Amino acid sequence: MSIVCWPTAERPRERLLAQGAGRLTDAEVLAILLRHGRRGGTAVDLARELLGSFGGIRGLLDTPRERLCAHPGIGATHFCLLQAALELARRHLAADLARGEALANPQVTRRYLTAWLRAREREIFCGLFLDNRHRVLAAEELFQGSIDSAAVHPREIVKRALALNAAAVIVAHNHPSGVAEPSRADELLTKRLHDALALVEIRLLDHFVVGEGEPVSLAERGLL
Numbered sequence: 001m002s003i004v005c006w007p008t009a010e011r012p013r014e015r016l017l018a019q020g021a022g023r024l025t026d027a028e029v030l031a032i033l034l035r036h037g038r039r040g041g042t043a044v045d046l047a048r049e050l051l052g053s054f055g056g057i058r059g060l061l062d063t064p065r066e067r068l069c070a071h072p073g074i075g076a077t078h079f080c081l082l083q084a085a086l087e088l089a090r091r092h093l094a095a096d097l098a099r100g101e102a103l104a105n106p107q108v109t110r111r112y113l114t115a116w117l118r119a120r121e122r123e124i125f126c127g128l129f130l131d132n133r134h135r136v137l138a139a140e141e142l143f144q145g146s147i148d149s150a151a152v153h154p155r156e157i158v159k160r161a162l163a164l165n166a167a168a169v170i171v172a173h174n175h176p177s178g179v180a181e182p183s184r185a186d187e188l189l190t191k192r193l194h195d196a197l198a199l200v201e202i203r204l205l206d207h208f209v210v211g212e213g214e215p216v217s218l219a220e221r222g223l224l
Contacts, residue, residue: 003031012024012028012029012031012044015028016028027044028044030047030057030060031043031047033078033082033085038072038073050074060082062119065079090112093111093115109208112139113126113208113210114215116139118210121176122144123144123173124143124145124173125142125143125152126140126141126171127139127161127170127171128169128170128171129164130166130168130169130170130205131165132167138164140160142157142171152173154192154193154196157171157193157196157197158197158199158200161202162202168203168204169197169203170204170205170206170207170208171193171204171206171207172215173186174211175209175211180211180213180215180216181209181211181216182207182216182218186209190204190223190224204224205224206220207219207223207224
C-alpha cells in the first residue's frame with residue numbers, strides 16, 4: 001500500500017511536521033530523503049531494507065557509490081541526496097565551531113572531528129586555528145597520507161598559524177584502521193609541534209586521534 005494511503009498521523013512527513021524530526025525512526029527519516037520506494041514497496045520499506053543491508057545509518061552513509069548504486073531501487077540521485085545530507089550535517093557542526101562554541105563545549109569539537117575524519121580511507125591531518133578568545137578562525141586539512149600514515153611538517157603548521165594570526169591550535173588526525181589509540185609517533189609529533197608553536201607564542205591546546213568511538217585527546221592523556 002502506498003504511503004499516501006496510510007493514515008495521516010503515520011506518514012513520515014506529516015509526523016515530522018506534527019512531532020518534530022527527532023520523533024521519527026531512522027527508516028522514516030531516510031524514507032523522506034528517498035521519496036519513493038521501488039515497485040511493490042514504499043519508501044519506508046526501501047529504507048528499512050537499506051538500513052538492514054548496510055548496517056544502519058552510518059554504514060549506509062559510508063558505503064561507496066558503486067556498491068550503494070548496485071542495490072535495487074537505488075541510483076546516483078539517491079547517492080547524491082544521502083551525501084548532501086551528510087555534508088549538511090558536517091557544515092552544521094562546522095557552524096557551531098564558527099560561532100566559537102567549540103571550546104565552551106569540547107563535545108562539539110569531538111563531534112565535528114568525528115564527522116570530518118572518521119570515514120576517510122586515508123590518514124588526514126587537520127588543524128583548528130583559534131584566536132585569543134578560542135574562537136575558530138579556520139578549520140583546514142593540512143596533510144594527506146596513505147591508509148596508515150601521513151607526513152606532517154610542524155614548520156608548515158606554524159607558518160599557517162602565523163598567517164591566520166592564531167593564538168592557539170588544535171590538531172587532529174584519523175586512524176583509518178579504526179583504532180584511535182595514539183602511537184608513539186603521534187606522541188613525539190605532538191611534542192615537536194607543541195615546542196615549535198611555543199617558539200612563536202602560539203599554544204597547542206590538544207591533539208585528537210579519531211577512530212571508532214570517541215576521539216582520543218592527547219591533552220587528556222597528559223601528553224601536552
